[in-house]
Amino acid sequence: MCGIVAYVGHRQAYQVIINGLKRLEYRGYDSAGIALLNGGLNVYKKKGKVADLEASLKNEGHLNSHIGIGHTRWATHGEPNDTNAHPHYSANKNMAIIHNGIIENYASLKQDLISKGHTFQSETDSEVFIHLIEHIKDYEKCSLDEAVRLAMTQVVGAYAIVVISKEDSTQLVAARKGSPLVVGVGEGEYFLASDATPIVEYTKKVVYLNDHEVVVIRGGELHIRTVEDLPITPYIQTLDMELTQIEKGGYKHFMLKEIFEQPKSLRDSMRGRINADKNHLVLGGLIEYQQRLMNAQRIVIVGCGTSWHAGLVAEYLFEEFARIPVEVEYASEFRYRNPVINENDIVIAISQSGETADTLAAIELAKSKGAIIFGVCNVVGSSIPRATHSGAYIHAGPEIGVASTKAFTGQVTVLAMMALIIGRAKGTITESKFQEMITELSSIPDKVEHILKTTDEQVRYIAEEFKDAKNFLYLGRGYNFPVALEGALKLKEISYIHAEGYPAAEMKHGPIALIDEQMPVVFIAPKDSSYEKIVSNIQEIKARKGRIIAVVTEGDTEISRLSEFTINVPQIHEAFSPILTVVPLQLLSYHVAVSLGKDVDQPRNLAKAVTVE
């Protein structure tokens, strides 16, 4: 977590950095800070959001500078306050650092530095890093970049850092290991940031750094070296991102914009991959590994949060269409067991950000045991796609609201395509079934568009009705059990109302004890193979006076009679129904949170990219 941004060039660094920090705020918003070379090396920092920092500097007349660094924090070491906010000075205040990541051996490094006479202002691990750099620089009498490189050999943990120094007002030194860092290359100017969003309005030329690389920008030139001091030729890529994609575009919140973008994001995820008229479905990343996939003994899916829920849907998809046994694992659990994995296994890592620390660690572990790893990610150029053997992007475009929405539907779509491709190649689905399924998949964007048009107002009304509930239960079966989990997670994340998702039948083994006339129960109950069963479950809740909200297939009358509210979604093959049924649940959590006055895009304590374990 944490977002970092730095600038050197002909513009006013303050404005570039403040704008950049606002774009990176999804990565953490406990405090914000900036350091500028404006006469001296001055650090300005404040607990709270970037807007609070900006407000505190409204009457500060001396922010004129063409070089600076900035940070938005998700607290790990030390509570969120002004002192623990970044940037952190070195002891002599000639240098300052911004850091995203965690230094695992900071306590021993700190002890050592204290014994050498250093004193520390904050409780952070990051301050230790800059003191270490300072110590090496003084002791070895070397350049700043050499000191950073040597410090990297002593520091254990994950980091993306940028260091600014009084000694040269054209110089920024940055390094990465385990946390993302992108260099933006403009005309006589350079940007450094945790992702490309602070950069795209100035330049589309970027260099994604690899682990163990040190960047030196000095005198208008960019140099990259490895930690072993070998030169690297920067690989400049062109960003496939437009400024409009990272702005709210008239919507009140990013989350609402992203929910409403789903018809487009789903079309984008299928573009060039599916052509139902020609019975064509291809994912470029699968071609090379098709044989391995067909012969896989087992698929293990790893992910966290919403991505893990998409993995659960994929379990049903792969088992049904490709007849391969699937296990879905929380990446954080998988990595600390001693999992049985071998070269006949396929591991699929699902991640919107492509940066989740636990998922990355799970990948490394599975790789070390010889498995083939596929990534299903959204952020192009992020760490997970680079750590995997192959994969498929979901092409949902930047997702900025902390609660994931369009990424989930994109992930399920891509995983569905994978399952169909493997099933067809293995012969576990017939050609006519394959044709039927890709026709169904192609119809999804229009159906999602229809749901958004027809249900938003109704869901807003339902949200108003239930916003004061203390608990919610979400129940589904089969393909829609993971949707129950996802619906409950969405509500918890942004409205702070306790919610649980359960398999509808399992409700009898505990949660039914919670049912009374206060308890809203959301059923995800489209017309599918478990329809009759879920109708019985609805009866059981009704008999106990629970308040029933049901997501049903258009034309359903049976469940309407039993429920207080029904929300209609179009008919679709049940395997793809999660992509439709989740949409009203995203809207429900959004409208409940808005009516409770919650901070929808930046809910408390959460961050979008969890780059610490």
Ligand code: G6P
């Ligand atoms: C955080 C986010 C969730 C996300 C999860 C996994 O908790 O708030 O929205 O589902 O991380 O993130 P990933 O980027 O790996 O999908």
